[in-house]
């Protein structure tokens with residue numbers, strides 16, 4: 001029995017949820033995903049279908065139009081969507097990092113304003129922490145928020161921010177300027193910012209990833225956001241920030257688990273059908289073993305993802321498990337995709353077979369949302385008690 005089931009999700013509930021996601025996704029599939037990516041368009045139809053079926057809001061409280069369950073259920077949704085050939089990274093952002101942060105730390109007005117539309121899919125929220133000069137070192141964030149009458153003025157820049165073109169709001173991490181802050185405390189805070197604000201410019205970054213989701217560098221030149229748009233206390237943003245980062249890692253792990261399943265499904269079908277020496281190619285161990293090895297990694301990764309989600313939902317410390325899950329899932333998905341491409345021979349690189357198209361996306365997750373090196377730094381320090389190396 002998986003850890004998740006042992007901790008709480010009813011197996012019948014899980015089966016029904018998986019079945020529902022599969023049926024919502026079935027009219028779309030990888031061809032739809034790839035076409036949207038080439039058109040550089042938002043996968044609006046799929047996103048709305050997921051919202052209409054209540055799947056984007058599974059982790060959002062019922063009083064705000066959600067399903068009132070947890071990140072465990074959202075991880076199941078994310079895995080199944082990716083396993084259907086439509087790996088939407090947005091699932092790890094808008095309904096995960098953003099909705100989880102607002103659920104845990106938003107004011108009642110912020111929850112009322114955003115959670116129902118995030119649940120229905122009518123609104124999308126982007127998340128902006130990465131800066132050109134700070135990179136993995138969030139302590140070096142230079143974007144500042146200055147207190148002014150009726151709100152805050154934000155200045156600085158962010159980079160590789162996904163989905164700004166389709167977002168109704170961006171959750172921005174900025175440093176509160178101590179001299180002007182209401183409390184005199186300096187520190188990171190989260191702000192809800194309208195992407196259409198005066199002084200905010202977005203510039204598209206071209207990346208080698210086949211995905212409908214586009215990335216942007218953002219320039220904030222004294223951008224105003226009102227008093228009601230700060231999430232949590234001024235300068236006390238670390239707690240809200242970390243609350244949201246674990247669901248983002250769990251969501252990324254779930255997406256990678258789904259991608260690994262998608263690749264292994266395709267590979268095993270092909271390996272049973274393709275015959276070049278009088279037997280199916282799957283009977284050659286040189287092909288079968290890498291697939292079997294990837295399956296073992298996937299089993300472990302799914303169990304760890306379930307554990308991380310269950311810890312988060314139980315209000316327990318989920319940081320090591322979430323980091324480890326994301327690490328293992330990126331190993332599992334990389335191995336699965338590589339073995340699946342090898343199994344397909346030349347067809348592995350053909351757009352039509354829907355595997356080569358995923359190389360950039362799967363590779364990305366060794367870099368984002370947190371790099372493999374930073375995950376291992378965390379584990380070395382928190383689990384092994386080794387000195388901080390950075």
Ligand SMILES: Cc1cc2nc3c(=O)[nH]c(=O)nc-3n(C[C@H](O)[C@H](O)[C@H](O)COP(=O)(O)OP(=O)(O)OC[C@H]3O[C@@H](n4cnc5c(N)ncnc54)[C@H](O)[C@@H]3O)c2cc1C
Nearest residue numbers: 127128129130135136160161162367368369371373374390
């Ligand atoms: C397609 C895409 C989408 C993204 N979407 C978003 C988004 O929506 N919102 C957002 O805020 N960000 C987003 N990012 C940014 C992403 O989170 C960062 O790229 C990532 O955190 C790494 O930061 P960096 O690129 O600045 O690398 P750097 O910090 O410059 O690191 C470069 C390399 O050095 C290694 N390194 C750095 N420090 C250490 C250390 N102490 N020990 C060992 N190795 C180290 C890193 O692991 C990495 O391999 C996205 C990135 C991409 C490519």
